[in-house]
Amino acid sequence: MSDRKHVAIIGGGAAGFFAAIQSKERHPADTVTIFEKSGRVLAKVSVSGGGRCNLTNSFLGINDLKSVYPRADKLMKRLFNSFDNNDACQWFEQHGVELTTQDDQCVFPRSQSSQTVIDCLTRTAAKAGVTVCLRHQLVKVAPRPDGRLEVDFKDRPSRTFDKVVLTTGGSPRMAGLAYLQETGHRIEPPVPSLFTFNIADKNFRDLMGVVVEPVVLGIPGTKFRANGPLLITHWGMSGPATLKLSSVAARYISDHDYHFEVAINWLGETNAQLAEEQIRQIARQNPKKLTANVHPGELTARVWHYLLERTGIDKEKTWDEMGKKGLNKLIETLTNDVHHVSGKGVFRDEFVTCGGVSLKSVNPNTLESKVCPGLFFAGELLDVDAITGGFNLQAAWTTGFVAGRSCRT
Secondary structure, three states, X not given: OOOOOEEEEEOOOHHHHHHXXXXXXXXXXXXXXXEXXXXXXXXXXXHHHHHOOOOEEOOOOOOOHHHOOOOOHXXXXXXXXXXXXXXXXXXXXXXXXXXXXXXXXXXXXXXXXXXXXXXXXXXXXXHHOOEEEOOOOEEEEEEXXXXXXXXXXXXXXXXXXXXXXXXXXXXXXXXXXXXXHHOOOOEEEEEEEOOOEEEOOXXXXXXXXXXXXXXXXXXXXXXXXXXXXXXXXXXXXXXXHHHHHHHHOHHHHHHOOOEEEEXXXXXXXOOHHHHHHHHHHHHHHXXXXXXXXXXXXXXXXXXXXXXXXXXXXXXXXXXXXXXXXXXXXXXXXXXXXXXXXXXXXXXXXOOEEEEEEOHHHEOOOOOEEOOOOOEEEXXXXXXXXXXXXXXXXXXXXXXXXXXXXXXXX
């Protein structure tokens, strides 16, 4: 009796292609088919990293996965035992993609083109014998009495498979995941992650184009913090620090309807005493110099003048004339400058969601559904999302690898 199985991969993105390749290479006799709802595969990969494809990260300096996977650190730690960032780098290099690691530890193809990664994945899948079907939009997946799975497509005939791996990506609305909820899966309500902040303060926005590095951003009254470069735009805040904070606090921010307070530590010093001492030392060393002319080295004159004005300090006065009260007020502004966020912006063309299929609904070793045998999940459809820097694509490679391998044991 033949052990040949029919495997469906629903979703032609990073996780889908990786799952298909792993499944087909492990069992070459199987038929493995990728079904993509649009007319183009790997569209999100093409815009990753501004079109350069930030395909992973070195993870250098990452001591706790929770700092990059705010809601799925335990799962990712387990799955990394099967396939981690080093395995991803090795896999791509073995398949003809030369890599380079930037100073910020983001890993890109040496070509600096996402097309290199797309070509690698499509070429490898084709060579393995994976079939790709475009314009097949999933409607639902349901178990059959014989243990197989029936897959319904919009305006297409239904098809039956032995195993199905869902890699359809994040859904912006609960309605898009209703079919999974109906089959007994727990769904964590999807909300946006990786977005910028709208700031109403015109004086702040007038600093557009300025990058301050590093800063620490935080939400007062919570433990949510993020550090890194801050980019000031014509609508408010962007840059790595903002995107990180939007990720780690995604659900909190959603619960507050994207209206909340954000505090900026302009000095980037998490130790408040050290930050305070830095300013007091400037005051001691420059008592007769104008406040406008002497400032911390990490701040430009433009930002410094804005902060003096925000604090209410006359930039034509000397440091000595500022007085104790003025100095304390300046230190507070530099280390805890609170602004009101009045909505969210977007981050380029990349859309990431927090939420999806609850990790409680899947086997953490195989990513198989606990309520529907033969159904597996990978990629952002799971409640797995990360900060910017290649971590989301790494999650796609890792979960795709595990689901693709596990669906045919």
